[in-house]
Amino acid sequence: MGKLRELVARIRNAAAGRRMDTTLDDELQSHLEMLTDEYVGCGMTPGAARRAARLRLGGADQIKETVRDARGLPRLESLTQDVRYAARLLRRTPGFTAAALAMLTIGIGANVAIFAVVNGLLLRPLPYPNQDRLVDVYQWFADRDMGVPFSFPDFLDVRARQEVFEDVALYWRESFTLAGTGEPERVAGASVTTGLFRVLGVTPAAGRGFREGEDGPSAVPVVVLGHGLWQRQFGGEAVVGRTVTLNDRPMTIVGVMPPAFDFPGDAQLWTPLAVETTEYPRDRYSFAAVAALKPSVNLTTARSNLDAIAGQLAQEYPDPNANVGIRARPLRDELVPGNLSRAFVTLMAAVGLVLLIVCANLAGLLLSRAAARDQEMVVRAALGAGRGRLVRQLLVESLLLASAGAGLGLAAGGAALDMLLAFAPATFPPWMSFGFDANVATFVVVLTVATTVVAGLVPALRASRPDLHAGLKETGTRVTFERGRLRGALVVGQMALALVLLLATGLMTRSVLSLLEVDPGIRAEDVLTLRVPLPAAAYPRPTDRVAFFDALLPRVAALAGVERAAATSSLPMVGPFSSLALSIEGAPPPAPGRQPMPVRHVVTPGYFETMGIRLVAGRLFDARDGRPGVAEVAVVNETFARHGWPDADPVGRRVKFGDPGDDVPWVTIVGVVGDVRQFGLGAQIDDDIFLPYGQLPLPAMTLVVRGATDALPLAPSIRGAIRAVDPALALFQALPMADVVARSVWQPRLFSWLFGVFGVAALVLAAIGVYALLAYSVVQRTREIGLRLALGADRREVRRMVIGRGMRLAAAGLAIGMAAAVPATRALEALLVGVSATDPLTFAGMALLLLAVAWVACALPARRATRIDPMTALRCE
């Protein structure tokens, strides 16, 4: 009990501060007087009595100290003392503090921003309970080395025969027009097979999911709503059993999902997948599939089961399944492109390097500061401070700096993150959020401590072991020289790291430039794109859809400022893309699974002219193509022409969508057009075949409009034209084609920008490091330089001495950096296009840049050195 009371009293006293001291003073005073009285009473003189009394009592200060130790919390108090002292010291040297804080903010802030992204990409779990066991399942064309979605009959077989999954489900993203009680809304949703919710391990918050048998050919008109949609349209009231209109069809609501569930990607409602087996035969590969592994099963076992099933199907249906495999991979890999996460991890490494440079710089600054405080350390050591106490004091300083830097860095990192996301928001899946969570907080703390230790430990250890003798005599040249070597090493390290980052920048920039030089195959300037999906309910028949575009396109083309207008089913670099197998007339029958599978585009006449795609042979589509009664025609691209008809002109030849014996019409090739980079500037060019709209009027088309000049201002009038033809059509955002092309290279552009920022930061920091080192050494050697000048040295010699030191360090850093860069840039190889990872031009260029900057950084201290007046230098200490 007593001990507890004591603790409470100690805490209270620690908080109370210095007030108790005066009471003790009075007490000791009265004690002293009473003792003195006693001695006087024994016959001593008052003076002698007083002296004896003081001896008997003991030193007042020592008594006070022991009482203080008994009274408060001595350890905490000494720590508080250290912190306050460190803060005062930092305040007194605002230049140093500002520089250090600036560097730390950059280093820590950049690290935090990138880590938040990596956290969202890689470390944060998927928002599903089963997340570790979810796999993306897909089919595989073995001979083309290509993954494809599932065909419906194959899926049914897999679902029936598999033994390794809890369940497997298909999903198909679509947009729906929902008319509930509120405004009709166009929402993203998905048609799914009944097992989807079970696969993801999510149960509806209200009502039920889908029951077996509700999908496929006998799909029932039911729908499950997402939480957000439910709140928005129905205000959160009970809806199970009510009817809504979905794409003009009445559906019954059977359930509501819990909040924050939106698989796949933004889906707000789910309806059973309605599939006619005749429309989706075994050789039509359309659907994404997801499955959940059984608890006792791992991915390898699942894969072998799937291989077995694929083997069975290949035997039972050699055409088309002969070379078709079934594969699985973790779902996360599906949701996050592999090269993207790899790139960000590389970026983290780069940012880590920058932080290292910052630490090195900081260590250098602290070292030189420590030299100035030799005196102080020596006196404290002489007064009895142990080495541990001194080290602790200096570490507290570093910790204070690092914490302040971390705080600022967090703020800066948040701002940088916003900027980063503004760069490419559309490409990140919506479920990835980059807010700061526990992981990020832990990361910041670890980073702060690590920075403190790395930057502050060596200076602290060195400073706490001062040479008492030399220190008190105020020379300390020997200590300086040692520190100079260490600091020199730090500068070399900084230079090396800066070089590596600069090389990364250089390579990435060149990669972007070479990408942008790639001919996309279209003339993207002045073209505006706009999606116009036609809902099935309003446009049930193909003729309705043809009529729509027949009405719309001339209207748009007639608008002021518009040169041409057309429509396509798959916009270059955007899609969506479908591939279909076809047979070439007269060609030998291909092996099963090896038929030509070009990407099929459906375009209105005038499309090629609108997009600026050039004609190579034959003719382009005209107004007659696709009309009823006219023979079916097609246009192919150069690549397909080369592949399909290697030594002949395809114009006039025929193809068929199916086997030669099928009862479908032959299609005649009438023209060959130039290649278009449909899948992006850096991607492969595939076989393309274009059909006129009349032959296959698909509902989901994209309007492309070429303006006489910039087309974006035409958007409102284009929308007006659309509404004039069909006022009920929901409209999407109009996007200039040039933006689409630019977006397709957003990755390399983003990374080259980021690396550029870090490269510049690293260069500046390294330059500061060199500058600081040389400036400091000039100051330290003022006397020596003054002596040299007085003895007749040329000022140019002095200048050469200083610059020589700096450049030697830079050269050493360069050499190390070059050696380190070769393996480092290999890590970037996946992101580079058109330039090798060891491109000599880039290496040479960046090396020169580094040397030039180092030269500039040396120039100022060198100039100062030459300006030293020998008289004043020799006189003042």
Next chain:
Amino acid sequence: MLTFNMRGRTLVLGVYMKPRERSARMSIRTDVLQGTLDLMVLRTLEALGPLHGFGIARRIEQISDDALRLNQGTIYPALTRLEQRGWIASKWGISDNNRRARFYALTRAGRRRLDAETKDWKRVAEIMARFVETS
């Protein structure tokens, strides 16, 4: 705790010092286990009633027949400790020769503590005496 704190530290009378800070400013007359000073203070206060620091120190010297000639200042950390633990209480007052001084008095808890410690001390002394005699 208060009395038999045989933790292997070398202690100067009444002052609980860490081993390293041995640049001791108190003169060392006798090495006595820590806590005995506390016991002496409590005993003194029980016998003499409320007393100031000087008086307590003087009395301790007297009783021990000047065998313990200590720096009187060592009493103060002990008094602080005892007061923090609630076994004594202090009040400013006037001394015999009209000097203003701080008087300490035993509290009820302190009295109980004193009884307990006295019993323990007597017992240990008995046991030690037996050892010393037999061997």
